[in-house]
Amino acid sequence: MRSFLRILRWVALILLILTAAVLLTVWLLRWRGLILFSHEAAPEQWEVFGVDVSSYQGTVDWPVLAGQGVDFAFIKATEGSTLQDKAFADNWSGAQAAGVRPGAYHFLSYDSPGETQAENFISMVPVTDGAMPPVVDIEFYGPYLKTPPDKERVQAILDPLLAALEAHYGVKPILYVTYRSFYSYLNEAKYADYPIWCSSPTVFPLVPRWDFWQYSHSAQLDGYHGAQTRIDLNIFRGSQEEFESFGLR
Incomplete structure (x- = not known):
């Protein structure tokens, strides 16, 4: 009997260790952005909804998107020091014409200076009354998924770009x-005054003081025809009145 109980205890311990190992592996893969869960978080009741788009969504029918409750759109403009999204100009003007408040975003590269990345963005995105502030997209790509650049390198690129x-x-x-x-890079005092747009398609955002929440990577709406059939969904953390004054110069 004692021998049997001893075996049960060992089996239980082994199962516990294996379960912990699986959960840790899933968490690490999610942390590195290598997996997404098919069940995405649904936001609570918010007043202001938006999308983010790039040339992957192809031709966008902005009045159709606006008719589905889209209040704002983050539109890809540039990446690094040279890449410019070919659909940006049409998306920028189309969103404004449809009454969708636009904001342009830049995908940060870890391979070129922040000064030249800023020049690339400024050459593409006009100063526009009523537009949302420019966005710098800080995430990992390619070899940096497994081996992220160190904080000093990232901030040496990011800080002059932001300035x-x-x-x-x-x-x-x-x-x-x-x-x-x-x-990894932004949880310190010198970035405390910057608005935050947090990507968190599985749970309520777990970063402090966020302003926008990207809560879905897998939505499908009417009104765009491109290589990508999915579209990202976002909410603004505030009322319609607060959104209308958010980020104005």
Whole structure:
């Protein structure tokens, strides 16, 4: 009998260890952005909804998107020091014409100076009354998924980029973050005044003082025809009245 109980205890211990190992592995893969869960978080009742788009959504029928309750759109403009999204100009003008408040975003590269990345963005995105602040998208890609750059390197690129954008547009840029990028590079006092747009498609955002929540990567709406059939959904953390004054110069 004692021998049997001893075996049961060992089996239970082994199962506990295996379960912990599986949960830790899933958490690490999610943290690194290598997996997404098919069941995404649904936001509570919010007043202001938006999308984010790039050339992957192809031709966008902005009045159709607006008719589905889209109040704002983050639109890809640039990436690094040279890449420019070919659909940006049409999306920027189309969103405004449809009454969708636009905001342009830049995908941060870890491979070129922040000064030249700012020049690339400024060459594409006009200073526009009523637009949302510019966005810098800080996440991981390619080899940096497994081996992220160190904080000093990232901030040496990011800080002059943010300074140049703020000087040109007259408002602090929004920082688009994942949990990993925020806690790796941005969770310190010098970034405390920057608005935060948090990507968290599985749970309520777990970063402080966020302003926008990207809560879905897998939505399908009417009104766009491109290589990507999915579209990201976002909410603003505040009322319609607060949104209308958010980020104005």
